Amino acid sequence: MKAILISLLLIVFTSCQHFLKNKKTQKTNAQQVETKNIANEFSYWVEAVNRKNIYSIKDFYLPESIKIISSDSKLSGPTEIAEYYALHSDDIKSISSLYLVKASKEKNIDYELIKYETQNGRSYAELLIWRLKNGNKYREFEFVSEVSEETNNNEEPITKRRNLWVELCNTHNPKNLVNTLYSSNSIYFNHKPIINGQENLIKEYSYMKDENYKLTLNPLKMFFVNDKLVYEIGQCEGTYKGKYILVWKKESDGEWRVFIDSNI
Numbered sequence: 001m002k003a004i005l006i007s008l009l010l011i012v013f014t015s016c017q018h019f020l021k022n023k024k025t026q027k028t029n030a031q032q033v034e035t036k037n038i039a040n041e042f043s044y045w046v047e048a049v050n051r052k053n054i055y056s057i058k059d060f061y062l063p064e065s066i067k068i069i070s071s072d073s074k075l076s077g078p079t080e081i082a083e084y085y086a087l088h089s090d091d092i093k094s095i096s097s098l099y100l101v102k103a104s105k106e107k108n109i110d111y112e113l114i115k116y117e118t119q120n121g122r123s124y125a126e127l128l129i130w131r132l133k134n135g136n137k138y139r140e141f142e143f144v145s146e147v148s149e150e151t152n153n154n155e156e157p158i159t160k161r162r163n164l165w166v167e168l169c170n171t172h173n174p175k176n177l178v179n180t181l182y183s184s185n186s187i188y189f190n191h192k193p194i195i196n197g198q199e200n201l202i203k204e205y206s207y208m209k210d211e212n213y214k215l216t217l218n219p220l221k222m223f224f225v226n227d228k229l230v231y232e233i234g235q236c237e238g239t240y241k242g243k244y245i246l247v248w249k250k251e252s253d254g255e256w257r258v259f260i261d262s263n264i
Helices: 002-031 040-050 054-058 077-088 156-169 174-181 198-209
Strands: 034-036 066-070 073-076 092-104 109-118 123-133 136-146 182-189 215-226 229-238 242-250 256-263
Touching: 034 040, 040 054, 040 092, 040 136, 054 077, 066 077, 073 077, 092 215, 092 242, 109 229, 123 229, 123 242, 136 215, 156 174, 156 215, 156 229, 156 242, 156 256, 174 182, 174 198, 182 198, 215 242, 229 256
Parallel strands: 034 092, 066 136, 182 256
Antiparallel strands: 066 073, 092 109, 109 123, 123 136, 215 229, 229 242, 242 256
């Protein structure tokens, strides 16, 4: 009996030592991630993603959270998003915040542009919408694309298209605006169910028909992800005043069009 008791104690002791060793190793691995200008909630998110811990990853998302993979692939809610990261993400080696702005103080919403590098040497840029709820920050919307370091950062074509956007918006013809400047598979996010496609967006933008409606777009931050994709965070002025996000995509005909549009 005494021998059995000693054996059980040894098993418990060995298990505890193994658990503590694993915790120590996990902590060491998490600390190896290089961070710059990021808040604690970001470093904790990286730690959860690198450990492929679905339950920990879920804690950073709301029931209504959205992750855009592509025009025809969208993930909704904590479970779908966490499972995607656990199955498809590479370990993150370094991460930095390139731009952070308060989008709405009243609604507790921030916009952030993040860049990170994975252990296999690939770089990614992420557009992120944060929502503060019950004292915690949650990732409400995210879109990630791989970065090309050889991108031609020529803002002139985007500036011309943005100016055309403002011009068409202020002629009070949302159909012309959307058909001219939005991808056929465009995505619009306004903190409610996602709107897909031109026809649905034309209906959403029907308020632009008001002859008194006026708007200008002033970019605050632009990031050239690659030769066919540009992220933009900016300020709307006019009838509506608030922050906006645009993802510009260069399509097969050589024209830049809006792939993702979001505002508050």
